[in-house]
Amino acid sequence: MTSHPLLTRRIAVLAFAATATLASQAQDLKQGLKIAFLPKQINNPYNAIAGSGVETAAREIQANSQMVGPSDAGASSQVGYVNTLVTQKQNAIILAANDPNALVPYLKKAQAQGTRVVAVDSDVAADGRTMFINQANSEGIGRAQVQLLARLIGGKGEFAILSATPNATNQNTWIRWMRKELRKPGYQRMRLVKVAYGNDDDQKSFVEAQGLLQAYPKLKGIIAPTTVGISAAARYLSSSPFKGKVVLTGLGTPNQMRAFVRNGTVTAFQLWNPSDLGYLATYAAAHLVSGNITGKAGETFLAGKLGRYAVGRRGEVILGPPTTFDAGNIDQFNF
Known part of the structure; x- marks a missing residue:
């Protein structure tokens, strides 16, 4: 043309x-x-x-x-x-x-x-x-993560957070806002059972995701507000019996998460450029x-x-x- x-x-x-x-x-x-x-x-x-x-x-x-x-x-x-x-x-x-x-x-x-x-x-x-x-906005990120997970799991069930390091300023601030969002009306049937730390290391995050799914058999979802954590958790989830049963969301890049969206491991996640x-x-x-x-x-x-x-x-x-x-x-x- x-x-x-x-x-x-x-x-x-x-x-x-x-x-x-x-x-x-x-x-x-x-x-x-x-x-x-x-x-x-x-x-x-x-x-x-x-x-x-x-x-x-x-x-x-x-x-x-x-x-x-x-x-x-x-x-x-x-x-x-x-x-x-x-x-x-x-x-x-x-x-x-x-x-x-x-x-x-x-x-x-x-x-x-x-x-x-x-x-x-x-x-x-x-x-x-x-x-x-x-x-x-830190408040917006934290609240949006909980809102997205609530939509994906129907507003009820146990969930965990797979964070980076225990001292990471951004992670801790977002998690604080996640907890505040959970106190609002409408989340009474959702319960945060664990905050795990993968230290922004791929293998440790993989193991932590595996551990969460084994330790909490009623787990409905995981929020991983770290690009390393969400991709490692998706890799484990994609080949596990939990695929399609446990929702994974968080913060990741489109390129690292594209395959997991296409194969049904992940429905939706968030990030900026x-x-x-x-x-x-x-x-x-x-x-x-x-x-x-x-x-x-x-x-x-x-x-x-x-x-x-x-x-x-x-x-x-x-x-x-x-x-x-x-x-x-x-x-x-x-x-």
Whole structure:
């Protein structure tokens, strides 16, 4: 089919306008910035996707980026990397914390030498960073997970939560909101029987999922608000006698969960685009270093293709609401 010349011209104009907008934003930012991304775990697929967003934004603003981090999600595993980045005199550090407090003394040293610290995905104590880029409103995530599970199990039955690490800030905040949602009228027939921890390790999460299903024979559902946990649990569930009997939902990427949706192991789950999260954090960090914002509530900044964002209380910026993925829409997404 031949493209209409007017349509082709319009597409070209829109593409030029988008490129011009990004170039204009880049001119408002200092050039050649050094920005490092320190995820919870370097080999976590979720973190790799977030890192790709950091890299994309860094290219747009002509910054130099790197991603470094531990292979495990221990509370102290990130300390050495923070110290190295301080020695390198990075202009900004973007990090997802394995523990809200363990890194704070080292992050304070980074800030004292002028390095801007932006937390993303999993926050640190406020005195350890300037801004926190939250994937979505924490209350909204926690409540939405319970609401989705309630719909999938008909509002009744025992369920468990398969979390990441016991100290993960984001996980614990979401679980707290899940518990609050359960106290609302309408959930009297649902009961949370266990919170298990897979430590964001694939094999441990697999074993924990297996253990939950064996320990609680009346279990109707599992919420795994971690991309590692939900995929490991789905892998076990897909080849077990519980497939089709126990509902699994939580937070996962479309690419890792697509096969489990297609084979009927999982009906629906939720997430945001991790690449956009890293992308937004990079623009926030660059604006901080460039002096365009200070992280105070009410300030706004432009974040490339994502548009304008406002800084909220305690330096928090929210990417946007999560998306629910199911068989009807999962093939529209590739991340």
